[in-house]
Amino acid sequence: MATPDHEYKHDYDRVHEAVDERVQRREDWARRRREGIPTDENLLVIACMDERIPVEDALGLSLGDAQIYRNAGGKVTDDVIRSAALTTNFFDTDEIIVINHTDCGMMSASDEAVVSGLQTQAGDLGGVDLDPSLPELTIGGAGIEEWVKMTDDIDEACAAQVEHLRSHPLIPDDVTITGYVYEVESGELRRPGERVAAGVNTRVE
Numbered sequence: 001m002a003t004p005d006h007e008y009k010h011d012y013d014r015v016h017e018a019v020d021e022r023v024q025r026r027e028d029w030a031r032r033r034r035e036g037i038p039t040d041e042n043l044l045v046i047a048c049m050d051e052r053i054p055v056e057d058a059l060g061l062s063l064g065d066a067q068i069y070r071n072a073g074g075k076v077t078d079d080v081i082r083s084a085a086l087t088t089n090f091f092d093t094d095e096i097i098v099i100n101h102t103d104c105g106m107m108s109a110s111d112e113a114v115v116s117g118l119q120t121q122a123g124d125l126g127g128v129d130l131d132p133s134l135p136e137l138t139i140g141g142a143g144i145e146e147w148v149k150m151t152d153d154i155d156e157a158c159a160a161q162v163e164h165l166r167s168h169p170l171i172p173d174d175v176t177i178t179g180y181v182y183e184v185e186s187g188e189l190r191r192p193g194e195r196v197a198a199g200v201n202t203r204v205e
């Protein structure tokens with residue numbers, strides 16, 4: 001079927017504009033940092049590195065929405081502070097979410113067992129560089145077990161990570177900071193200390 005010229009022109013313009021828009025989006029994507037474009041949700045997520053946690057799915061995030069920092073336990077370590085300080089002060093990030101989880105490996109051994117295992121590997125732990133590029137940064141008076149940060153209670157640990165961030169001088173006061181516990185047994189998030197399963201399975205007196 002023949003298409004009238006004016007309609008063809010109209011369609012051509014729409015395609016041209018759509019392609020231009022795609023090109024612009026690709027350029028913006030590639031130049032995000034140097035153009036000062038923040039993540040789409042102005043969000044940093046700090047989560048445990050455990051392979052069972054689908055961070056993006058659990059939070060409903062797509063590529064580009066957030067920066068995601070994962071380490072053993074989802075702990076607020078010095079490098080989490082470094083990363084959070086940079087993104088909140090320079091990249092317009094105004095929200096941080098911490099995700100810890102049930103059955104975390106950080107609850108699977110005692111401090112003593114972990115220290116002993118590391119000693120077997122390295123010998124004297126007092127002389128180990130924690131940051132190979134910064135030997136001046138030492139563990140000081142802390143023990144290696146405090147650096148490893150094993151966990152007794154995941155709900156308390158989650159609340160503590162949020163508090164560490166909230167009270168840190170390098171994180172601006174207006175940054176919204178929230179913590180959640182991801183339940184590997186249900187595949188759902190909950191707020192620390194609010195275990196619905198126990199609540200709904202116990203008779204109300």
Ligand SMILES: [Zn+2]
Nearest residue numbers: 048050104105
């Ligand atoms: Zn974990």
